[in-house]
Amino acid sequence: MLVFLATIAGCGTGGDRAGPPVAYVTDVAAGAAADERSSPRLAVAAAADLRLALEALRPAIEAHCATAMTTTYGSSGQLARQISSGAPFALFLSADTSYVAEVVRSGRAAPASAAIYGRGRLAVVTRAGVPLPSSLEDLSDARYRTIAIANPDHAPYGRAAYDALRSAGILDRVEGRLVLGENVRQAVEYVDNGNADAGIVALALVIGRGADGYLLVPQALHEPITQAGVVIRGTEAERTARCALQYLLDPGGQRVLATYGFEPARE
Template sequence: MIKKALGFTFALAALPFMANADDIQVAVASNFTAPVQALAPGFEKATGHTLVASFGATGQFYAQIKNGAPFQVFLAADDSTPAKLESEGEIAPGSRFTYAIGKLALWSPKDDYVDEKGDVLKQNTFAHLSIANPKTAPYGLAATQTLEKLGLTEMLKGKIVEGTNITQAFQFVSSGNAELGFVALSQIFKDGQVTEGAAWMVPEDMYDPIRQDAVILKGAANDAAAKAFVDYLKTPEAAKIIESFGYTLE
C-alpha cells in the first residue's frame, strides 16, 4: 500500500488491522532516510500505525510547516529549527527532544581515494567537492565549518557543488559528478563499517554538534499515532537501530 505525502515518500505495507490504527505523516531530514526505513517495520508491528515519511532539507520543511503542511511529527537535522518552531508556538508543548547526534564524513565511492586524515582536500587534485546547501542543511553548514577550520575555504570555493540537501550532495558523489563530498556518516555506514568506497570521519571538534531534534507539531498534540511514534524512537530497540547507522545518542 503506497501512501502519498509531500516530497519524496515511502510507506510500508500495513499489518493486519489493529484498533485505532492510523497513518502518521512524518517530515524527516534526508540524512535520516535509511534509519527511518529500518525503524518503520518495528514501529508498525508494535503499534499497528502506518508510517508515511517525506524526506528533505530541514530548512525547506520549516517553510512547509509554517505554510500549513499536514505533518504530525518533524525529525529535523538540527536542534535550532525545532527550537524556533517551539518559540513560535508550532509544536506540542514539551515534545521536543534529541533523537540522534549526527556525524560528518568526507567520502568517495572509489576505494582509497579518501585517506584517513582527509589530506586529499589539501592535495587539491580533484575537480569537484560536493556539499549540501549550508543555508538550509545542517550537514552543509558542518562541511563549511570544517573547511574553514582546515583553512581551505578560499582554495576550494571554486570546486564546491551544492546539493539542495544531504541526499542530493551524496548523489553528486555516488553518480561520479563529484569525485568526493561531505556526507552524513549514516549514508555510508552500517553496523560498524563504511559500506562502500573510502571515507574520512571528520573529527567532531571541527564543526558544531549536529544535534537532531524531533517534535510533535501542534496540530497533532493529542494524536495517538504521533505520540506512539515519538515514544517508539525512545525505545532500546530504536536506539540500537539508530546507533547502527553511526549516530550517537544522549
C-alpha cells in the first residue's frame, strides 16, 4: 500500500539527538569483556540500504567469524526501537548514528562496541519510460507526478532526501507528490514497480544500474549519512558480533562497501 505524504514535521538531522554523545571506536574487538561469548549463529538487524552490500559480504563474514548470519532488514528507527524493547538481535547496523545512540541510551549496547562503518550517498532513479532529471531541482517538473522516499520519521535516507529537497528549494513544490516507503528499499520498489515516477534512494541499492541509471545527489544538500553499528549485550554472541562489525571496518570489508558506493568510515 502506498502512503502519500502531506506534511512532515520535526524531521531532525542524523546526529545523536538528545543525550550524551556516543564514543565510536575503530577496534571493536578490543572492547570485549571477559564474560562475552562467541556463537555459531548471529542475528543481525540491518538498515535496508545494506541489503545488497551485506549479502555480498556474508560469505566472508561467516567464514572469518565462524558463524551463520540471520539478517533482518528494515528502517533504522524501527529496528532500534525493537532492540531497545528487547528484540533478540546480537548486532545492529544502522544507516545513521542517531539510532545507535538510541540503543546505547537504552542500556542494551555492549561497552566500547559502537563504530562508524561508512557514509552513504543519495541517488535519484526513475521508473521505466521516465527520463532521469539532470539535477535534483528538475524533480519539480510536472512529469514527476509521484516521488518515492523512505519515511523520514524513522528512515535516515528518507530524512536526508527530505532535507535535500528543502535545500534545493523545491520542497514546497513537490511535497504533495511524495510517496513514503517504510524503508529505503521499499522506496526503490515503488519506482521499479511503476508506482512512483521517481525516487530519492540509497545509492547502495541502485549503483548496479550503472552511471546512466541514476543521478547522484550532491552531499552539500543534506547532512552526512554517517552509518554506524553497535553490538548488543547479553546475547551470548557478543564476541561474534564484534568480529562481524570489525570485518566491516577492516580493509576487506571497506573495499566491498566501496563497490556499493559507501565512502570510507575513517575519512
